[in-house]
Amino acid sequence: MNKDLLSSTIERTLSLLEIFIQNPEGLNPQEILDKIQISRSTLFSLLKELKDIGYLDQTESRGRYIAGPRLLSWSGTNSPSYQTLITVFQQELHNKDLAETIALVVPAPQGVLVLDQKEGSQIIRAVYSIGEPLTGVSAAQKILNSPYSEEILESGYALNRTSDFSELALPVCADGIKPVAGIILNVPNYRWKKEKLLQDWLTELRAMAARISYRLGALQYTPYHQS
Numbered sequence: 138m139n140k141d142l143l144s145s146t147i148e149r150t151l152s153l154l155e156i157f158i159q160n161p162e163g164l165n166p167q168e169i170l171d172k173i174q175i176s177r178s179t180l181f182s183l184l185k186e187l188k189d190i191g192y193l194d195q196t197e198s199r200g201r202y203i204a205g206p207r208l209l210s211w212s213g214t215n216s217p218s219y220q221t222l223i224t225v226f227q228q229e230l231h232n233k234d235l236a237e238t239i240a241l242v243v244p245a246p247q248g249v250l251v252l253d254q255k256e257g258s259q260i261i262r263a264v265y266s267i268g269e270p271l272t273g274v275s276a277a278q279k280i281l282n283s284p285y286s287e288e289i290l291e292s293g294y295a296l297n298r299t300s301d302f303s304e305l306a307l308p309v310c311a312d313g314i315k316p317v318a319g320i321i322l323n324v325p326n327y328r329w330k331k332e333k334l335l336q337d338w339l340t341e342l343r344a345m346a347a348r349i350s351y352r353l354g355a356l357q358y359t360p361y362h363q364s
Contacts, residue, residue, distance in 0.1 A: 263323035
């Protein structure tokens, strides 16, 4: 490859990656073109290549482009914005039909805040208030707020049961270790006994939390542990 052409390609690629670091909420192609001097055909070629190798991701087949796991890891980003968390949560659950409600939560000064949820299909189901802090004792508080119990450090999840419902919470870790958010499954006790709940949901929720963590840049998923 011609030296000048190689230099130009590298410069365009790095400029494109810088744009996504500066805009964690993502951009559509026209917004990218407004920020960088590049032809539309060249842009789409770069976007496809960067997406294929994990430096960019896309919310849907024709959705906004966002920083992928390799770019987030390379840039040292470990505190994703609320919009980034919502985007990857929605992307993970987009095509899933859930019988029970799963919510995305984050630690906040006013307590544990609900950012988003995917409601279950059951007539009787949990419904959270988006943008509002959780009230009472929640499994989310146990996985997000230190000091963590020995049980949580060992198992990587928290289960909270009241007389009427159960919450199963697992951490989301942008660096694979430290929780920055959590996902909560909320179910009525009359439908789910503890043993059945863990048997049917724990593995699936752990895989879901891991995939969301990978999308945020984690190279591993070992909550609360270095290895």
